[in-house]
Amino acid sequence: MKEENIKTKEDTKKSGYCITTYTFRLYTNHKSYLKVTQEKFNALISRFYRVCLRHKEILEGSNRDCSKKLLKLTGITKDGEIGKEYFEIKLPKDLKRTAASMAVRYAKIYFTYLEKSKEDPNIGTPTKTRKFNSPVTFWTGMRKDIQEDGKMKLKLCTRRNEWRFCEVKIKGFERLKGLEILSPTIVIKKDYVLARIPVKHQIEDVTPVKYRLKEENVRICGITFSNSNNFAICTIIDSKGNYLKSLFVSGGNEYRHECKCILNKIYSDKCKIRRWQTVKDDHINYFKKLHNISEYYAHNVSKRIVEFCKENHVRIIAFADLTIYSDDKSYYYRKKIKKYTPIFLRTKILEYLKYKSFKEGILCKLVNSKNTSCKCYKCGGDVKRGKDELKVCCSNGHNMDYFFNSAMNIALACLNIKKS
Ligand SMILES: [Zn+2]
Incomplete structure (x- = not known):
């Protein structure tokens, strides 16, 4: 029995994966929509962030649990129970969730530094972040499948506060043909727009x-x-x-x-x-x-x-x-x-x-x-x-x-x- 076990262990190689991020230029006629989306997203983060600072008790446990508690505090449950810090959010679900987890992360960083500064006088007291400027990641609910020529549709906020799918094109997307693509992040620069696309590579053998x-x-x-x-x-x-x-x-x-x-x-x-x-x-x-x-x-x-x-x-x-x-x-x-x-x-x-x-x-x-x-x-x-x-x-x-x-x-x- 023992010998058999060893054989199977040797035969079945452990497989793994790694993720590398590629950066591409993005062609779009809707740069202003992208900007509006990012602004709304960041405004929501800072609002969640302030709630987190007021309610330190929700910041215990894993990030996922914390953001769940945060969403409960600011939203309505299925039974119609209104949270203490309820406010209306007109954003897609996926964005809301990411914003909550980001806010939790930033608030946790703030509190850890605050505690450190209390123990060590050499570290100054941290300041609360006033304005966020993080790029938006488009999760599965926020985008429609990417075609082979690099065209895809993103859910963006128009200037009239409506959410709709707009077409964008990624330059040089052919390089990623046949690879497993994860959610892209859109970075808006002064003169151009970039898409950061993480790609999953399968690795056959990751034996230590x-x-x-x-x-x-x-x-x-x-x-x-x-x-x-x-x-x-x-x-x-x-x-x-x-x-x-x-x-x-x-x-x-x-x-x-x-x-x-x-x-x-x-x-x-x-x-x-x-x-x-x-x-x-x-x-x-x-x-x-x-x-x-x-x-x-x-x-x-x-x-x-x-x-x-x-x-x-x-x-x-x-x-x-x-x-x-x-x-x-x-x-x-x-x-x-x-x-x-x-x-x-x-x-x-x-x-x-x-x-x-x-x-x-x-x-x-x-x-x-x-x-x-x-x-x-x-x-x-x-x-x-x-x-x-x-x-x-x-x-x-x-x-x-x-x-x-x-x-x-x-x-x-x-x-x-x-x-x-
Ligand atoms: Zn010698």
């Missing part, structure tokens, strides 16, 4: 790392980040700790150069400005550009790593946990990390890498970074850095790349293979 490590032909990819021309160095090992393949993700110098050009422009601009001149927007466009470049490289690097891992059937990605103290950690801090250098992108790349790899069924694991860069991965001897910082030599005469060595060590640490 603990069980993956026990698999016979598990492959692990160790990653280190450097401040040289290579953003990241990846090495793949098999279950016995043998080296299989490596990837050096380059482009660091390019990134550094592009950022430097913009930083120089900002600097020269600052020199030109006289003291009596007021600076308009404080170089906001330059900083936007810097942000965009960083985003581009972070996405690009993480995508390349995930593709490499997918091609080589990697199951686990390992990287150093810098929150645990170790000698290796000092590498990252010895040279002060300057903004807009390759190593500066480390956190961003990791953040994107985590969700991108999870989408492909690959899990990430943090590894204790103790002795990952100061020991040789082949023999365990001490590693010495030569004149060229990137090349290292161990006490037994193994020559190799500094970061390659630490990536191998991280992958091996994940496998828990200790070489003496």
